[in-house]
Amino acid sequence: MAAAQTPRARPAASKTATWRDVTPAAVVLVGGPEDYLGSRAMDRVRAQVRAADPDVEVTRLNASSYEPGSLAMNVSPSLFGERKLIEVEGLEGMNDAFLADALKYLARPEPDAVLVLRHGGGVRGKKLLDAIKAGGWPVVDCQPLKKDADKIAFVTSEFKAASRRIDPDAVHALVNAVGAHLAELAAACSQLIADAATGVDSAMVDRYYGGRVEASAFKVADAAMAGNAPLALSTLRHALATGADPVPLVAALASKLRTLAKVAGAQGSSSQIAKQLGMQPWLVEQAQREVRRWTPDGLVRSIQVTAEADAQVKGLSRDPVYAVEHAVTVIATSVRR
Incomplete structure (x- = not known):
């Protein structure tokens, strides 16, 4: 047997x-x-x-x-x-x-x-x-990638696995443009990896995905944080005219300001701060450069007006467009040029 x-x-x-x-x-x-x-x-x-x-x-x-x-x-x-x-x-x-x-x-x-x-x-x-x-x-x-730092790490790994180069600014731009859904972000990585002759820079990302609502929101935020009120307002009005919702526009402003506030209050080298805050070192360095143009009062005022705009675009105001425009104007005029 x-x-x-x-x-x-x-x-x-x-x-x-x-x-x-x-x-x-x-x-x-x-x-x-x-x-x-x-x-x-x-x-x-x-x-x-x-x-x-x-x-x-x-x-x-x-x-x-x-x-x-x-x-x-x-x-x-x-x-x-x-x-x-x-x-x-x-x-x-x-x-x-x-x-x-x-x-x-x-x-x-x-x-x-x-x-x-x-x-x-x-x-x-x-x-x-x-x-x-x-x-x-x-x-x-398999947990959702909710933090920008996790999405940035995902994009970086996708390009590394394909033995292709992508600039740090391009990674950030891609996450801003299509980072709302992981499958779309992965598809965007695959498209860029397939189409790029050499490396991928932020100009290429903008050429492919600059028209997305998320990208438009961060373009508004970038212009406002740079103190360029005319560009910020014209970009905002174009975004709204092409169907952008005020909520993600305010969310982009809040995200930028939160990063500045975190870095402004942190001590140590950029790598130490990055580890403490769970951020990429290059993002910390970028925020450190930007925060030098802000006074503490200007940063606090901008955070407050953005919080008010967030509440207004989510139902507390009958004119959410004005709320966003007001926040953008206050932020842009609070920056030291």
């Missing part, structure tokens, strides 16, 4: 990975609400499995509409011995049948199968998630 199959040993300790460096394993959990990063992580695992075995059999299941026994059926060895890749989406809405089958599978995963599980967040299936982590399988946490 054949000897009983010995279960494959599992990793001894919990293992975290990023969407950029995750590698195939018997079980891989891709968690978190950021769909774009989740897709990139799953694409990476799939590409590596296919590179190692071009004949791999790929099966996709949905945990919310899962039929009992489907997992065992799809991971079972085939007559021709192809490796199996099973991708399961929708774990955040998993039904009880999937939970039971997945927990059973974790105890004895198939040696020639890779099971990739996508959980979009929430508490549903916590018992399974805990079992995966306790088993030491790779776990990728």
Whole structure:
């Protein structure tokens, strides 16, 4: 009689990975609400499995509409011995049948199968998630990139991975222009990487994406912070005339002023301040140059008028356009030329 199959040993300790460096394993959990990063992580695992075995059999299941026994059926060895890749989406809405089958599978995963599980967040299936982590399988946490510093790091990494150069100012301009949605930001990086003959500078970013609402907002803010009231107001009126919402325009002003205020109150070298504030060193250096043109009173006055404009454009005023224009005028005239 054949000897009983010995279960494959599992990793001894919990293992975290990023969407950029995750590698195939018997079980891989891709968690978190950021769909774009989740897709990139799953694409990476799939590409590596296919590179190692071009004949791999790929099966996709949905945990919310899962039929009992489907997992065992799809991971079972085939007559021709192809490796199996099973991708399961929708774990955040998993039904009880999937939970039971997945927990059973974790105890004895198939040696020639890779099971990739996508959980979009929430508490549903916590018992399974805990079992995966306790088993030491790779776990990728895909959280939204909310801070500009994280988006700047993302863009920099995209260009580095493609062995292409992008100027720091161009990185900032790109995040300002298309940073509202990560998938759009990634697509913009891919477009620039494909089209740029050498490196990418801010002029190229402006040529491609300067018409975006986010870009227009920061053009207004840049002109106001430079003390150029005529340019700031004409850019603002053009932005409003082409459909820009006053809310992101005020948000751009507030973002610039917050950066100045943080740097103005910080002590140490630019690299030390960058570490303290979680900012890029070049952004700190830029803010240090800009803050020299401001008096403390002028900076406080500008922050106050921007806070008032923020409240007004969000419903406290019947004339949000005037509120933005007033804020831009006060900021531009508070700068020492």
